[in-house]
Amino acid sequence: MATPEPEDKQPVDTENLNPVHISRYQFDRATQHIDQLKHGLIDFLKSPKRTLSVCFPVMMDDGSVKTFHGFRTVHSRVLGPGKGGIRYHPEVSKEEVKSLAALMTWKCALVEVPFGGAKGGVICDAKALSHDELRRITRRFVTELGDDIGPYTDIPAPDMYTNDQTMAWIYDTYDIMHPGRNNHPVVTGKPVDLGGSSGRDKATGQGVFYATERYLSEGGLPELKSLKDARIAIQGIGNVGAAVATLFDQAGAKIIAVSDSSGGICVDNNEGLNVDSVLEYKKINGTVVGLPETRTITNDDLLEMDCDILIPAALGQQIRADNVDRIQASLIVEAANGPITPAADDLLVSKGIPVIPDILANAGGVIVSFFEWVQNIKHEDWKLDEVDHSLRVKMYRSVDIVINKWRLLNEVQTSKETPEEMTPIDLRTAALVLAIERLANVTLERGIWP
Ligand code: NAD
Numbered sequence: 001m002a003t004p005e006p007e008d009k010q011p012v013d014t015e016n017l018n019p020v021h022i023s024r025y026q027f028d029r030a031t032q033h034i035d036q037l038k039h040g041l042i043d044f045l046k047s048p049k050r051t052l053s054v055c056f057p058v059m060m061d062d063g064s065v066k067t068f069h070g071f072r073t074v075h076s077r078v079l080g081p082g083k084g085g086i087r088y089h090p091e092v093s094k095e096e097v098k099s100l101a102a103l104m105t106w107k108c109a110l111v112e113v114p115f116g117g118a119k120g121g122v123i124c125d126a127k128a129l130s131h132d133e134l135r136r137i138t139r140r141f142v143t144e145l146g147d148d149i150g151p152y153t154d155i156p157a158p159d160m161y162t163n164d165q166t167m168a169w170i171y172d173t174y175d176i177m178h179p180g181r182n183n184h185p186v187v188t189g190k191p192v193d194l195g196g197s198s199g200r201d202k203a204t205g206q207g208v209f210y211a212t213e214r215y216l217s218e219g220g221l222p223e224l225k226s227l228k229d230a231r232i233a234i235q236g237i238g239n240v241g242a243a244v245a246t247l248f249d250q251a252g253a254k255i256i257a258v259s260d261s262s263g264g265i266c267v268d269n270n271e272g273l274n275v276d277s278v279l280e281y282k283k284i285n286g287t288v289v290g291l292p293e294t295r296t297i298t299n300d301d302l303l304e305m306d307c308d309i310l311i312p313a314a315l316g317q318q319i320r321a322d323n324v325d326r327i328q329a330s331l332i333v334e335a336a337n338g339p340i341t342p343a344a345d346d347l348l349v350s351k352g353i354p355v356i357p358d359i360l361a362n363a364g365g366v367i368v369s370f371f372e373w374v375q376n377i378k379h380e381d382w383k384l385d386e387v388d389h390s391l392r393v394k395m396y397r398s399v400d401i402v403i404n405k406w407r408l409l410n411e412v413q414t415s416k417e418t419p420e421e422m423t424p425i426d427l428r429t430a431a432l433v434l435a436i437e438r439l440a441n442v443t444l445e446r447g448i449w450p
Helices: 019-031 039-046 094-110 131-148 164-177 203-217 239-250 275-285 299-303 342-351 364-378 384-414 427-446
Strands: 050-059 065-074 082-089 116-123 154-158 231-235 254-260 263-266 295-297 309-312 331-333
Touching: 019 039, 019 094, 019 342, 019 427, 039 427, 050 094, 050 131, 065 094, 065 131, 065 154, 082 094, 082 131, 082 164, 082 364, 094 116, 094 364, 094 427, 116 131, 116 154, 131 164, 154 164, 154 364, 203 239, 203 331, 203 364, 203 384, 231 239, 231 299, 239 254, 239 275, 254 275, 254 299, 263 299, 364 384, 384 427
Parallel strands: 082 116, 082 154, 231 254, 231 309, 309 331
Antiparallel strands: 050 065, 065 116, 254 263, 263 295
């Protein structure tokens, strides 16, 4: 009988779609490029600090009672309070929440905001629920989380199928539970007249825009130096995707295809879609499909289109081993969290298609959330220009440090001895190396307690 290989010698399954496996695989890949990281520290950095599972009943509009399940994970508080969105989706799971919380940890560390990572979600189909049902679910979920969230412990924000209205309910519920103090910083992404920040609604899309603009101007794609006339395909035209479409269009890019959960549309002319008409049609009809003078396509067609830049802005795991060969984009910018699996990542590297990774590309949301939190604590109200300027400075700087790290790591690779060791490093690994190094340093600076 063959002796089983030790765990670290076994071939790694890069297409295991368990979200926790994916985030650990990406973490482990990055730590191979960090010298002198203690094993115990590695285990600590990749393990979530705590996960809360809750289950609660809600009275539905028709008088029936339904039970809902929700989760909140704080992955790390090394840099500051936990920070991360709450999503409402039928596919929310404890595993997904844990992996998205880890992603938030690396994102905050990379872009140097003093937050740890967190994430939450409730398993529900938000599209099939009424306004009142969503309000009751939100209030009850927040009550179940109790003092596990707080302005200095864990601060929620919007994510898929949650928005500024959801954040207003979270604030109101928490404020009722903790009267007599400034509770505004307990949640970000609030409506502007309830302590929200100017520019938070478009912040993630604005950050995607700044990251792409900087990457191109720094020579990331030699054949494309700016967004002018660049052909863009966007999967998911929700909060983030709509802002991305508007901003890229304003910069002179051509939005040639967009999609939502019902399907996609594209145009075959050189002008691209009229973004205002797309958003207006979506507002009235609930989908982009059917917009006059456009051709209906599937979400798979959209991902596989011949375009300069593909921007996934919907769900995770959209580009996998089974479809990556058909990707024709010259650059992929991850507006969504986790849209590319590790196996697809490897194949994209070998095809020479760069990916601006989620922890960098979509960090605009958490950066402006941090600005909102600061404004709430200081009772300030920053103007949109100030928010956009500060966001641009942070995004440009983050892109620059990732590109520099990526160059350094690739120089080290080319100096190695065997072809296997010389595998090129992608931007995701470079970004993760920076984030993990920072978190490891701060953990040791604080000192292992006691
Ligand atoms: P949203 O709910 O506003 O929009 C999601 C969009 O995706 C909708 O248009 C929906 O129709 C579409 N969609 C759903 N399933 C789809 C499918 N199978 N194919 C194509 N489209 C589909 O959510 P959002 O806030 O725009 O978030 C989108 C992504 O960006 C998520 O991955 C989220 O985690 C990430 N993100 C959001 C923020 C933020 O500030 N909102 C910040 C960072 C990352």
